[in-house]
Amino acid sequence: MPPYTIIYFPVRGHCEAMHMLLADQRQSWKEEVTMETWMKGSLKASCLYGQLPKFEDRDLTLYQSNDQQEVVLLVVVNNGVEDLHCKYERYVRALPAYLKPFEMLLSQNEGGQAFIVGNQISFVDYNLLDLLWIHQVLAPSCLDSFPLLSAYVAHLSARLKLKAFLASPEHVNRPINGNGKQ
Incomplete structure (x- = not known):
């Protein structure tokens, strides 16, 4: 079981x-x-x-992480993801303004080569990935002006077990x- x-x-x-x-x-x-x-x-x-x-x-x-700053940032980012999740149908036209902070966070974390926070995958990464896919269903070109978010989606989607799922x-x-x- x-x-x-x-x-x-x-x-x-x-x-x-x-x-x-x-x-x-x-x-x-x-x-x-x-x-x-x-x-x-x-x-x-x-x-x-x-x-x-x-x-x-x-x-x-x-x-719980020993790094309190990282814990706080994970909570902040996850709350941002949840805010977007609840409002997505009403803001497709304004979506770039909402995606910009996530692009900025990626740029500040190893130039977008790592995860949204830190160097290990977290629940927030899965949550953000799912939300970005939902937005691509609603607005297929929504990531066109966000190269780091586009690469982030491709990178996470290529993880072997996740790709299979x-x-x-x-x-x-x-x-x-x-x-x-x-």
Whole structure:
């Protein structure tokens, strides 16, 4: 039995970065929940904020960096990614202004040759990668004026296990969210 359980709707949504992270790190997981289960209400009532996704690890372990500045920057970047995730449909025309800070962060981290923060991949990288793909569905040329972000997407997408997951039916056939976009 896989050590992890992801409880979420059958869409990419806020959970796809988690799928990418687990696949890239060679971790197995099982998925649970259908709209029918959610509509019954007991699952929603069991969620702390009444929302999904929910991630379960039979031996929950939290890791913390010793570099407090890096931890803070990871949180700041992830909050920036989440802000974009919630607003993306309303700002496609203004998207370059929102992407510029991420391009700048990449330029400040080994000239864009590393990850968004530090020299090790983090959850934020998967989250940003998923968000950039979503934006490319909505606005295919959105990265044309951002060479570092374009190279970042290509670099992360080429990671062996992540590339295999991204080509798999589990990823390809899962809608981005409930709006029917794929």
